[in-house]
Amino acid sequence: MRAHTGRRRNDAARRAILEAAAKLLACADPVTIDAIAAEAGVGRQTIYRWWPSKGAVLLEAMSELARQAAPRPDTGSLEGDLTAFLTATFRAAGTEPNTAVLRTAMAEALRDEHAAELLREFTAGRREELSAVLAPWVPAAELDLAVDQAFGVLWYRLLLGHAPVDRSTARSLAALLVRQLQSA
Amino acid sequence: MRAHTGRRRNDAARRAILEAAAKLLACADPVTIDAIAAEAGVGRQTIYRWWPSKGAVLLEAMSELARQAAPRPDTGSLEGDLTAFLTATFRAAGTEPNTAVLRTAMAEALRDEHAAELLREFTAGRREELSAVLAPWVPAAELDLAVDQAFGVLWYRLLLGHAPVDRSTARSLAALLVRQLQSA
Amino acid sequence: MRAHTGRRRNDAARRAILEAAAKLLACADPVTIDAIAAEAGVGRQTIYRWWPSKGAVLLEAMSELARQAAPRPDTGSLEGDLTAFLTATFRAAGTEPNTAVLRTAMAEALRDEHAAELLREFTAGRREELSAVLAPWVPAAELDLAVDQAFGVLWYRLLLGHAPVDRSTARSLAALLVRQLQSA
Amino acid sequence: MRAHTGRRRNDAARRAILEAAAKLLACADPVTIDAIAAEAGVGRQTIYRWWPSKGAVLLEAMSELARQAAPRPDTGSLEGDLTAFLTATFRAAGTEPNTAVLRTAMAEALRDEHAAELLREFTAGRREELSAVLAPWVPAAELDLAVDQAFGVLWYRLLLGHAPVDRSTARSLAALLVRQLQSA
DNA sequence: GCCTAATCGAGACGGTACGTCACGTCTTCAC
DNA sequence: GTGAAGACGTGACGTACCGTCTCGATTAGGC
Structure with a gap:
């Protein structure tokens, strides 16, 4: 052979x-x-x-596109780091053509199990990034839900389009999350 | 005539x-x-x-299905009302066949503008319900974002499937949101 | 009652x-x-x-259109009468919009038994007209076939369109038929 | 390349x-x-x-079916050749399922220009066959019309169904045409 | 002057066939 | 074995007509 x-x-x-x-x-x-x-x-x-x-191609293409996005901020405070991360993320996701890319990717993932798996991997990566930012300040028990709140707002608005995905949203959201996480 | x-x-x-x-x-x-x-x-x-x-039919069918869902709780406290609302909502959305219905509805909305419009209307109705629950206790400026945090978590988990949409999630989320909103 | x-x-x-x-x-x-x-x-x-x-309507409409067409010539000779009849018939059938009408009528008759019956009646009437013209001069045994030869040329050319349906065709055809019928 | x-x-x-x-x-x-x-x-x-x-398929199918039909008789006489040709042709065309095939083909050709073109080609081929049979004995000027008389009777009866398309018709028609053509 | 009933224009209904589009697979030959 | 090209079977799409079935309005005897 x-x-x-x-x-x-x-x-x-x-x-x-x-x-x-x-x-x-x-x-x-x-x-x-x-x-x-x-x-x-x-x-x-x-x-x-x-x-x-087809979905697998699209998702892989999208993942490559979004590879560079994530900063790993270190401003010395929870609010600073979170604001930096969310601002960058929301600005990127809320700008065309990225918005269209993410929407199409989700559409594909909802019809194609291969694409769904890749989108799960992609979003898991993003969640890990945010988890890393939050981990120093947030109790582990609350981490996952806090992360899902942030990305939830992002995707929810992205997919429905009823409200903007922009820098100011990111800042308000960061402030709210900080209050929620620090008032424990 | x-x-x-x-x-x-x-x-x-x-x-x-x-x-x-x-x-x-x-x-x-x-x-x-x-x-x-x-x-x-x-x-x-x-x-x-x-x-x-096709999307318009599906979305109208889904809207009729989900019409009865919403309770308008009145327990006398923010945490009580919010917990009641989210618990009911998450339990309904997280149970088959509702999960499949919502996922299919979103898939359709992402490909069909008519369906998208109807899904926007449907979700707007749900947001109004939650807004009504929160309004007595929450400053108007923070309402929309808080609502989107709740439904964001719901849809984000529903569509990606990386974490459960269940009663316990709803309770944790309610608690977190209460802390966030009351620490102002 | x-x-x-x-x-x-x-x-x-x-x-x-x-x-x-x-x-x-x-x-x-x-x-x-x-x-x-x-x-x-x-x-x-x-x-x-x-x-x-539908075919029945079309065929009745066509029959009304074509009602007036037929002259009953009497020139005193077979060739004269036949030429007059065929000339008039071919000129009428070969002129738009009559050509289109006849073609459409046949198309309908081929798909609809009601229309077929009415077209049979219509063409039977036309054959009787020509039979009446020929009868004085032609042995009964040859009448039907001679009539079909004349209308056959008309319809064959009308439907296929490979050769004209016009006055000169009518004259040539009349001459040929006369030779055929009189050489007995 | x-x-x-x-x-x-x-x-x-x-x-x-x-x-x-x-x-x-x-x-x-x-x-x-x-x-x-x-x-x-x-x-x-x-x-x-x-x-x-669809018409183009049907017509091509019909043309293939009818390809083999034509004999090229050589009996030494106009009447013999013509009788042989028409007898064979009428018998073939007048027998089911061929009758249905030809009727359907015409119906299709009347609704579909592609089918019409193919039917024109098919019938042109048949006319050439008959022309070749008649050519030795018939003046060129009278050829086309004589050919159309023969096929005219065939199609006229086939489509309307008021009289048979059979061997005896073919023989009578051959006899009539011979008289017509030879009495010049 | 009603009553009865058939006709009218309008248009929704369950069907059937159409011709197009995109899918994911397969076949061919060149490299 | 990989590549571009492109034909294959499949199956959903949205449209066009078919012939039938309601609708309320209209019309015209018979009583």
Whole structure:
């Protein structure tokens, strides 16, 4: 038995696919596999060879996009750190095309188990970031719920659009959470 | 001029459609117009005559389902009222088939503007309920954000599934929010 | 038992329907019941009350249109009479909108037994006309086939459109048929 | 540049579609695309990929069916050849399921320009056959009209059904045409 | 002058077929 | 074996007409 024969995976194709997906993700309208393949100059099968579904491609593309976002602030106070984190996060999420990307990603995750898994991983990563920020000051028992309150507001507003996702929201939310967490 | 001519809308068909939609909504797998029509014993066109899209039917069905849910508690304390409201709400939303219904409704709203509008209306109604509960005790400036924190946690967990939506979550959340709001 | 009570049939509606059908028949594109009803300013049911199918309306409209066409020539010779008859018939049938009417009528007759029956009646009438023209000169045994040869050429060209249906065709055909019939 | 990439057209599917169409064509009742697809064990889209309309499929199927029909008789006499040709043709056309096939084909051609074009091609081929039979004996100027007389009788009777399309008709018609053509 | 009943325009109803779109799989040939 | 190209079976979509079934309004004898 040979360990491996034949042509090796073309990383250029992989990157082209993710970039095409990212580009289309930002357009707000539903993304098709054909569109990704055409935009990437790639055969449809090349996508299915490496990802289990359309949603998986989109989610991976989104995760790459959002990789750089997170600062790990250290201002010396809970309120300072939390404000810095939430401000950065809300500003990023509330700005197009990111808003459209996140909404489309959630839409995909609700229809595709592969995408759902990747979105769970992505959001778990974000929660860990925020947990790390809060951990020094907050009792462990309250951590998870506090984190979900912050990201809950973010996603709830993002998906429904009834209220802004912006810097000022982030600041108010940080202040409220601080009061809640420190009054223990 | 006559006020109206022609056969009137068949209310039995309308109800059959919404009930069929509600039934299928609870099944967790994607709902098709054909399935609704068949389940309701109705022609497809009768659906398209009265609703602009599949999403609109589903959202209307969901809204009818959830109409009765809300208690308007009056225990005499912020913590009592809030706990009662959130406990009831989380328990309802966290129980199948309601969880599936809400997830499907959101999935539809993310792809269909008509459904989105109806989901906005539905969630606005729920926020008003909670606002009414909080209003006596909470400064107006903090109301909206507090409400979004509560429903944010609910939807965030519902959609991602990383943590439970249950009575105990509701109680913890109520306690946290009370601390936050009363420490002002 | 009373012989009859209630409102009588509205002849204006009947005429409006046939005229609307005639008008739409002339347009070459497929005619719908809705279009007839709208054009006639009539409810759909008023059509179905009096005709068994769409085709029946169209065929009756066509028959009324074509009622006046037939001359009963008497030039004193077989060739003269035949030429006169065929010339008139081919010129009428070969001119728009009559061509479209006949084609549409046949299309309808091929899908609708009521229309087929009416088209059979209509064409039977036309064949009788031609038979009457030929009868004085042609042995009875050959009459039917000769008549079918004439109308056969007419319809064959009308339906396929590979060759004209015009006065000169009529004259050539008349001459050929005369030779055939007189050489007995 | 490559001459061609991608999977090739599946000829088995093509044949299955045409055979299914032929089979359904013979059933006298209206043919649907779904029925063809199901009978052929093929997706609907595979039909639309290769034929512009339902009529085009049906006409192509009919043309294949009728390909073998034509004898090219050579009995040494006009009457002999013509009788042989018309007898064979009328017998074939006048026998079920061929009659139903031809009627359905015409019905389709009257509603669908693609089918009309294919029916024109088919009938043109048949006319050429008959022209070739007649050419040695008939002046060119009279050829087309004589041919249209023969096929005219065939189609006229086929479509209206007022008189038989059979061997004896063919013989009488041949005799009449011979008299007409030879008495010049 | 009512009563009865059939007709009218309007339009909603359950159906059937249409032609399109996107999916995820498969097949072909080039590399 | 991987790549682009593209045909394949599948199944939902939204539209167009069909022929039937209500509606309330209108009309016209028979009593």
